[in-house]
Amino acid sequence: MSKYVGAIDQGTTSTRFIVFDKQAHIVSLAQKEHEQIYPRPGWVEHNPLEILNNSNEVIGAALARANLSASDLAAVGITNQRETTVLWDRHSGRPLCNALVWMDTRTDQLVQRFARDGGQGRFREKTGLPLATYFSGLKLLWILENVEGARRLAEKGDALFGNINTWMAWNLTGGPDGGIHVTDVSNASRTMLMDLQTCTWDKEMLEQFKIPEACLPKIVPSSSPYAEITTAPLRGTQLAGMLGDQQAALVGQTCFAPGEAKNTYGTGSFLLMNTGTEPVQSKAGLLTTLAYQFGDEKPHYALEGAIAITGALVQWLRDNLHFFDVAGQIEPLARSVENNGDVYLVPAFSGLYAPYWKDDARGVIAGLTRFANKAHIARAALESTAYQVRDVVEAMEIDSGIPLSSLRTDGGMVVNELLMQFQSDMLKVPVLRPKMIETTALGSAYAAGLAVGYWRNIEDLRANWGIDKTWEPKMPDADRDHYYQSWKKAVTRSFAWVD
Numbered sequence: 001m002s003k004y005v006g007a008i009d010q011g012t013t014s015t016r017f018i019v020f021d022k023q024a025h026i027v028s029l030a031q032k033e034h035e036q037i038y039p040r041p042g043w044v045e046h047n048p049l050e051i052l053n054n055s056n057e058v059i060g061a062a063l064a065r066a067n068l069s070a071s072d073l074a075a076v077g078i079t080n081q082r083e084t085t086v087l088w089d090r091h092s093g094r095p096l097c098n099a100l101v102w103m104d105t106r107t108d109q110l111v112q113r114f115a116r117d118g119g120q121g122r123f124r125e126k127t128g129l130p131l132a133t134y135f136s137g138l139k140l141l142w143i144l145e146n147v148e149g150a151r152r153l154a155e156k157g158d159a160l161f162g163n164i165n166t167w168m169a170w171n172l173t174g175g176p177d178g179g180i181h182v183t184d185v186s187n188a189s190r191t192m193l194m195d196l197q198t199c200t201w202d203k204e205m206l207e208q209f210k211i212p213e214a215c216l217p218k219i220v221p222s223s224s225p226y227a228e229i230t231t232a233p234l235r236g237t238q239l240a241g242m243l244g245d246q247q248a249a250l251v252g253q254t255c256f257a258p259g260e261a262k263n264t265y266g267t268g269s270f271l272l273m274n275t276g277t278e279p280v281q282s283k284a285g286l287l288t289t290l291a292y293q294f295g296d297e298k299p300h301y302a303l304e305g306a307i308a309i310t311g312a313l314v315q316w317l318r319d320n321l322h323f324f325d326v327a328g329q330i331e332p333l334a335r336s337v338e339n340n341g342d343v344y345l346v347p348a349f350s351g352l353y354a355p356y357w358k359d360d361a362r363g364v365i366a367g368l369t370r371f372a373n374k375a376h377i378a379r380a381a382l383e384s385t386a387y388q389v390r391d392v393v394e395a396m397e398i399d400s401g402i403p404l405s406s407l408r409t410d411g412g413m414v415v416n417e418l419l420m421q422f423q424s425d426m427l428k429v430p431v432l433r434p435k436m437i438e439t440t441a442l443g444s445a446y447a448a449g450l451a452v453g454y455w456r457n458i459e460d461l462r463a464n465w466g467i468d469k470t471w472e473p474k475m476p477d478a479d480r481d482h483y484y485q486s487w488k489k490a491v492t493r494s495f496a497w498v499d
């Protein structure tokens, strides 16, 4: 048996390759950011070929760094930014256009069209998702309607649809020369085209959205020996795991029991609670989603509070307003003032996701006075993450009937101690940061490792989890209430901006 397992973590901002050992320690890691393309307000694109090149680069770099070769890996898993949509020519392997990123809002007209035709309730019951610009089905429809030749090729099966996991798997396993065209249940559940109960493409949804089945991948479990990788530098390794990144973090945090939950703080933030082997419909604005399916076991479901913009707001302060040069500098800047100076920043850049689902909301800064300065805005930006997480925690408590007793966290923002303390204060529960915060990559490594017997069962995985640091709530109730009520007021100011 080889010594390690590898994970390709293709996120919104960057691509990582991480090699893990059996105790879930990182043996090697390489990472590279890719370009964010903003052709118009509300549009966000990635170049799928750049992502592919970066992925090959980081795989090569991580292996070289630890002096490893493909034969040292028992298996490889993929985890990915979800919903982001690619359509490519199956003969040339070239994408027909840039990938439409999950936070892109260009499908707002399509959303309105289908909302007018009714169906919202029925779509939600089948797919677990509200009609919104977020999901892949309408992004694919937009490409079919707007990119020349796309529909003709897709109907003949000459153009293939995939989220980033599918795009990567196809390329890793041969591309035009026999690459597998598959997606796992967790990713498929974000297209709005899959029936949650049967885990198959839903004929009625395909018909409604006019999506030709010929371009769709086969839906497979999240953990299974899919195929051998045929391209260097991983040639000969089994591709055996595939999970949307937020579901992967749930697995990486070993939230296998109903009621167990985690929150990942990255570009956006995503709180997922395992609800067991039956889907639970949300009444409070959450998504019902596939969590994972290991081999031929029953799939597990989750309730999800998806927040579009959290870490992306830090990037926006860095790149668009030039407040600082690197993301980590937001913490000393925000700490340089005593509090937010009554400033609230609602980052509704892509509308508001859970629990509001307002496509027509846009960002606002509320409460500005002559007193407010750059540091107050930075502090308000960090705080907006914690308020948004409280919004989805409250919804989760309504839907699950389970009060949150503590929050397991991970993702790029959890190094920010000011944020972690404020989060604990806003939720009035302890916030836990595990020793391993690369839980997204770890989750897909777990899926791949389980498929080939590298780990025997989920008990092996649970044994690897441990806490690095805990933050306890210490803010007086009156202050907590003041902050959160002001936030709720600011949120209403962002509504109904787009006509």
Ligand SMILES: Nc1ncnc2c1ncn2[C@@H]1O[C@H](COP(=O)(O)OP(=O)(O)O)[C@@H](O)[C@H]1O
Pocket (backbone or CB within 6 Å): 011, 012, 013, 014, 265, 266, 267, 268, 310, 311, 312, 313, 314, 315, 327, 328, 329, 330, 331, 411, 412, 413, 415, 416
């Ligand atoms: N010290 C920090 N404080 C606040 N935000 C941070 C900090 N360091 C990184 N970030 C944010 O974390 C995000 C990156 O997290 P990551 O989990 O790698 O994201 P993704 O998986 O979405 O690509 C970026 O949006 C960045 O702005």
Ligand SMILES: O=P(O)(O)OC[C@H](O)CO
Pocket (backbone or CB within 6 Å): 010, 011, 012, 013, 080, 081, 082, 083, 102, 244, 245, 246, 266, 267, 268
């Ligand atoms: O790449 P991340 O970590 O920002 O995650 C993006 C989500 O998968 C979008 O649904």
